[in-house]
Amino acid sequence: MEGKYAFFGGRIVPVEEAKVSVRTHTMNYGTGCFEGIRAYWNEEEDQLLVFKLREHYQRFLNSCRILYFDLPYSVDDLCAITLDLIRREGFRGDSYIRPLAYKSDELIGVRLHNLTDAVTIFATPFGRYVEAEEGARVHVSSWRRIDDNAIPARAKIVGAYVNSAFAKTEAQLNGFDEAIVLNQDGHVSEGSAENLFIVRDGVVVTPPATDNILEGLTRAVVMQLCREVLGLPVVERSIDRTELYVADEVFFTGTGVQIAAIIEIDRRKIGGGKMGPVVQDLRDLYFDVVRGRLPQYRHWCTPVYVNEPVPAGIA
Numbered sequence: 001m002e003g004k005y006a007f008f009g010g011r012i013v014p015v016e017e018a019k020v021s022v023r024t025h026t027m028n029y030g031t032g033c034f035e036g037i038r039a040y041w042n043e044e045e046d047q048l049l050v051f052k053l054r055e056h057y058q059r060f061l062n063s064c065r066i067l068y069f070d071l072p073y074s075v076d077d078l079c080a081i082t083l084d085l086i087r088r089e090g091f092r093g094d095s096y097i098r099p100l101a102y103k104s105d106e107l108i109g110v111r112l113h114n115l116t117d118a119v120t121i122f123a124t125p126f127g128r129y130v131e132a133e134e135g136a137r138v139h140v141s142s143w144r145r146i147d148d149n150a151i152p153a154r155a156k157i158v159g160a161y162v163n164s165a166f167a168k169t170e171a172q173l174n175g176f177d178e179a180i181v182l183n184q185d186g187h188v189s190e191g192s193a194e195n196l197f198i199v200r201d202g203v204v205v206t207p208p209a210t211d212n213i214l215e216g217l218t219r220a221v222v223m224q225l226c227r228e229v230l231g232l233p234v235v236e237r238s239i240d241r242t243e244l245y246v247a248d249e250v251f252f253t254g255t256g257v258q259i260a261a262i263i264e265i266d267r268r269k270i271g272g273g274k275m276g277p278v279v280q281d282l283r284d285l286y287f288d289v290v291r292g293r294l295p296q297y298r299h300w301c302t303p304v305y306v307n308e309p310v311p312a313g314i315a
């Protein structure tokens, strides 16, 4: 089942009406930016919970700023439109929301300024993004991560995902589940569409924002959960390729991938070739958090349907 509606041209319309011309600027030059947001179904409460809704729209508007978009919507407006759309869809299961800002002009001419800014949002029921969440076999890509001074990875830019697509296709055609991409100076950046962490001697390490990563929301959540719940120190610093090989655990994080254990890199087994204890704990914790089962993080989850039953433990 796909979604039936889209926010398009300033209102919610049947998805078949949400169409653009082949001449559209973003279609030709990749001059758009987008988000990927998950909503999780909570069976006990009969409720759909959107995870980190505001934070996704804050990042969306940051991407817009980098790309010279000036949308007539605030974070609050975009949240309200999204909830309206999902209510209209009536999803009762895990779902995915895709906001997309694009330059709607139908003209030839590559630039970012003096163009018409448009936004669309659509949603779809959604399960797993990668099959191998419990144990991915990956390789280090021969493709390098785009640099902040070329196409900034900090913004979720449509055209930048060609870099991700190169890496993902190379990995999969070579028989791997995913790619780890190095940046121009040879340090680990991230996966094709996920951030990366290693665990060494009880310390959780992830590349800093300045190593050409997307500043992932799941990454921020994982850092917070490691510190506040698991009591593990977290360090943001550059990671060498061979540190991956000798790490106790390596994992990906992202809205799509959620938290995925990496059990093999460049045909070397990581941590004995099976999911390690930190990843296991984090996955258990994460799925409780996103389904709204941890009162202290409940505010990260926005209920879609009205008359939300109040969960036990919340005043």
Ligand code: PMP
Residues within 6 Å of the ligand: 036, 164, 190, 191, 192, 193, 194, 195, 213, 214, 215, 216, 217, 218, 219, 253, 254, 255, 256
């Ligand atoms: N890096 C890239 C390139 C991505 O596309 C994504 C997915 N949005 C991530 C990292 C993870 O970011 P987040 O946790 O915010 O989904």
